Amino acid sequence: MQERDQARHEVERAHLMSDVRGFLSVLRRVPNDLLPFDWVKHLAPEGEHQLGVQSIDVNRIIGSVDRYREFDRHYLPRERHLDERWIGVRAAQLQGKELPPIQVYEVGGRYFVKDGNHRVSVARRQGQKYIDANVIRLQVQVPLDGTESLKDIIIKGEYARFLKLTRLDELVPHHRPILFTTPGRYDKLLDHIRTRQYYLDRKPGRAGQEPVTWEEAVVSWYNRLYRRITDNIEEHDVMLRFPGRTEADLYLWIMDHRYFLTQRSGQDVGSEEATVDFSQRYAPPIYQRVGQRFRLLLGGKLSAT
Structure with a gap:
């Protein structure tokens, strides 16, 4: 007893x-x-x-x-x-x-x-x-950390589907994780890869060559588009201006902004100019960033910044 x-x-x-x-x-x-x-x-x-x-x-x-x-x-x-x-x-x-x-x-x-x-x-x-x-x-393709909400799990499920369709883990080992804060974004990345495949197939000098494969388009998209923008994000400390967002979030926004700048100027402005201009134009005011960081700290998700 x-x-x-x-x-x-x-x-x-x-x-x-x-x-x-x-x-x-x-x-x-x-x-x-x-x-x-x-x-x-x-x-x-x-x-x-x-x-x-x-x-x-x-x-x-x-x-x-x-x-x-x-x-x-x-x-x-x-x-x-x-x-x-x-x-x-x-x-x-x-x-x-x-x-x-x-x-x-x-x-x-x-x-x-x-x-x-x-x-x-x-x-x-x-x-x-x-x-x-x-x-x-x-067997799943993405890890869990124990802090996920239902939304986080859904996003990770979409990420697993994206990895399966692109075989990115196999084609680009040790690639940077590609995680969004909002569901429904990975289909946009697939559209970017399809566009990349179309563009590569029509580059000058490719007449008579074999069509560009999906695998080649995936690697080219990651190295020439996604990785260049994330490197620019890192080089210019853009993440600090957007607390609570991920590199993947910013990649999509910057790609849209690059298209807007290119249409306005009549020529491709490049990834770095688009990254810097987007950061300067759309970063929240400092007081909002401080408040967001404080909320992230209270929520135990400061690493999300």
Whole structure:
């Protein structure tokens, strides 16, 4: 009974910590929920592989198959009517009993619990770094970091489709990540690649040659268009002027601006001039940038800048 009394005391402290974290998440306007496994469908997993029992990092567990409402993002318990299950797991642990491995899905380097949510909650509360798990891997092309919203997952799913269609990982190993802050943008990149393919096919001196392949167009688009603009963005510190945006966001805006400048001047202005002019014309005022950076800092997403 002594073990159960201690476990009961610990679950009460866990609930208190859960309430505090919930209050802070409201103030900071950041999510404090586990990710539902159902969201994984947006990443279009292509295969399922049994990896067997292995030791996994508890802190890389970010979601649950069917109990994501019962715990917060730190796996602190929320539902008091389930306390007896938490107490039973902790009491068994205090008695030195060996607990069976949990069951998880691995998706993009993170884990979703299929069975054993209370064991994970107790482990997290005790500061346990690793836990034995029977792992089922779902093959996806983009990693997860555990902070994603549904919108983020949808965008990453679109990115996975883009990588599959372009084979960019294979054609340009170690390329810069291409991530947007808004869904529906990767189709625009595919249009850019198709336009690039059309342009390359009609360059002077290509008469009688084999048509430019899709793969050649992808590599040329990345190296000659996308990478040039992102290099200009980096060289001129443009990211600092647009907090919360990504290189990919700016790439599309700058390409549109380049087209506008070219139409106005009657000649191609080039990527660098378009980048600098866009930054000077459309960067938010300093007070707005400071406010945005402050909101990003409170939300734990300052790295997005």
